[in-house]
Amino acid sequence: MNRRSFLNYASASIAALATTGCSIPLFKAKSRKRPDVLFIAIDDMNDWTTLFDPNNPIKTPNLQRLASRGMFFSRAYCAVAACCPSRAAIMTGVQPFNSGVYDNRHAWAKMMPDAVTMSRYFMAGGYRTRGAGKIFHHGSTGNDIPGKPSFQKFFKMLRTRRPEKNYNGYTDRPLNRQPFDWGEHLLKMIDLDTVQWCENIMETEKDEASPMFLAAGIFKPHLPFYAPPETFTKYPFDKTKLPEMKDNDLDDVPPIGKTMAHREDFIYRNTSAQPANDPGSLEKMVQCYQASADFADQMVGRLLDKLDATGRADNTIIILWADHGYHLGDKESCVKFTLWEKANHVPFIIVAPGVTKPATRCDRPVGLIDIYPTLVELASLEPKEGIDGKSLVPLLKKPKQKWNPAIMTMGKGNHAVRSDRWRYIRYSDGGEELYDHTKDPWEWTNLAAKPEYAKVIEQHKKWLPK
Numbered sequence: 297m298n299r300r301s302f303l304n305y306a307s308a309s310i311a312a313l314a315t316t317g318c319s320i321p322l323f324k325a326k327s328r329k330r331p332d333v334l335f336i337a338i339d340d341m342n343d344w345t346t347l348f349d350p351n352n353p354i355k356t357p358n359l360q361r362l363a364s365r366g367m368f369f370s371r372a373y374c375a376v377a378a379c380c381p382s383r384a385a386i387m388t389g390v391q392p393f394n395s396g397v398y399d400n401r402h403a404w405a406k407m408m409p410d411a412v413t414m415s416r417y418f419m420a421g422g423y424r425t426r427g428a429g430k431i432f433h434h435g436s437t438g439n440d441i442p443g444k445p446s447f448q449k450f451f452k453m454l455r456t457r458r459p460e461k462n463y464n465g466y467t468d469r470p471l472n473r474q475p476f477d478w479g480e481h482l483l484k485m486i487d488l489d490t491v492q493w494c495e496n497i498m499e500t501e502k503d504e505a506s507p508m509f510l511a512a513g514i515f516k517p518h519l520p521f522y523a524p525p526e527t528f529t530k531y532p533f534d535k536t537k538l539p540e541m542k543d544n545d546l547d548d549v550p551p552i553g554k555t556m557a558h559r560e561d562f563i564y565r566n567t568s569a570q571p572a573n574d575p576g577s578l579e580k581m582v583q584c585y586q587a588s589a590d591f592a593d594q595m596v597g598r599l600l601d602k603l604d605a606t607g608r609a610d611n612t613i614i615i616l617w618a619d620h621g622y623h624l625g626d627k628e629s630c631v632k633f634t635l636w637e638k639a640n641h642v643p644f645i646i647v648a649p650g651v652t653k654p655a656t657r658c659d660r661p662v663g664l665i666d667i668y669p670t671l672v673e674l675a676s677l678e679p680k681e682g683i684d685g686k687s688l689v690p691l692l693k694k695p696k697q698k699w700n701p702a703i704m705t706m707g708k709g710n711h712a713v714r715s716d717r718w719r720y721i722r723y724s725d726g727g728e729e730l731y732d733h734t735k736d737p738w739e740w741t742n743l744a745a746k747p748e749y750a751k752v753i754e755q756h757k758k759w760l761p762k
């Protein structure tokens with residue numbers, strides 16, 4: 297660092313310390329050269345990708361390319377399967393049952409005015425903080441804390457460029473709202489604007505001496521399920537693979553669980569009213585989700601290409617996550633907002649130079665709530681007090697060690713506990729579900745009522761939030 301950039305860094309750090317309310321030096325002076333952070337968020341990407349299994353239909357070569365550089369967490373779970381509370385939990389490090397931020401109607405910044413967001417903490421530690429696209433929830437509930445911005449420079453996510461009429465043909469039903477659209481998009485995808493902005497920041501600031509925390513928030517595959525026509529050529533309609541579905545799958549689900557399922561009429565396939573090739577059919581929707589998720593993967597590829605071109609990749613921590621998963625007809629649902637595996641299980645990758653080894657994998661269940669303390673430790677900042685997560689650095693070093701289960705929440709008093717083998721769900725009225733993932737990946741058979749599983753339930757119950 298030359299004298300001028302040191303002075304710039306020092307004055308920026310002092311200013312940041314003054315405004316974050318942190319009274320201690322945040323940076324451990326003895327640590328090695330501080331790494332950049334490339335923080336990649338994806339919206340609504342589930343686990344039905346080739347990152348998890350080469351037989352899955354959604355092709356994610358760029359996620360796999362990233363995983364080949366570091367550690368892939370095969371069992372990572374969001375805090376909440378909804379955009380706003382999931383992102384608030386990640387960025388503040390506070391669980392929804394401690395913050396009260398449970399759903400998309402909850403304006404996290406108003407409810408947590410004293411929170412220091414992760415990127416703001418990095419700012420106080422001398423980082424240039426840059427961000428673009430969907431990091432917090434889009435819309436007003438995702439607004440940052442007034443006067444305490446999380447980023448020094450931020451490119452707000454654009455509104456989706458919309459066709460005049462829905463591509464899927466819905467015009468006169470509850471689904472006629474444009475967010476519930478899918479198809480081949482003939483207008484420019486907004487993620488291209490986000491990624492272009494990030495590429496430009498990486499290029500123009502590549503010679504800066506101070507470290508950078510760059511957050512890139514990719515909006516796809518979130519509804520509307522749009523992707524450019526060329527992406528659809530990889531997902532021909534007549535070869536669309538649907539999730540496996542069991543008839544009457546919800547018969548053994550407790551009442552609150554049933555209310556969380558979203559049985560839209562289009563998920564009943566191949567009815568005379570709605571043939572498979574109807575643009576509004578489940579088959580068409582699933583095809584479009586697959587293409588949208590593929591497009592998100594392409595955006596990740598561009599970010600990695602640019603990072604490599606700057607020459608800073610060797611000293612950059614890369615972390616990639618999706619805010620939650622998605623049901624595509626399985627569990628009679630075509631949305632998130634449940635406590636089941638497909639709505640909560642997400643891609644999660646960490647590349648940490650000098651810490652992770654290439655192409656390694658951790659199968660322990662982990663929570664995205666752990667990102668904040670993990671990045672703080674990897675960047676040699678002072679540990680952040682008052683947050684719920686636990687640093688994953690021990691797992692980055694020894695991925696097979698014992699680890700606590702992951703906890704998920706959906707509304708007050710409803711939680712899931714995910715261990716290596718089991719998913720245990722308990723609702724606020726005492727309703728329970730238990731699934732054995734060694735035999736039942738789509739969670740068809742609720743074992744909770746069977747006496748032989750009482751001990752398993754007892755073991756998982758103790759992890760429920762008090």
Ligand SMILES: [Ca+2]
Nearest residue numbers: 339340379619
């Ligand atoms: Ca989301």
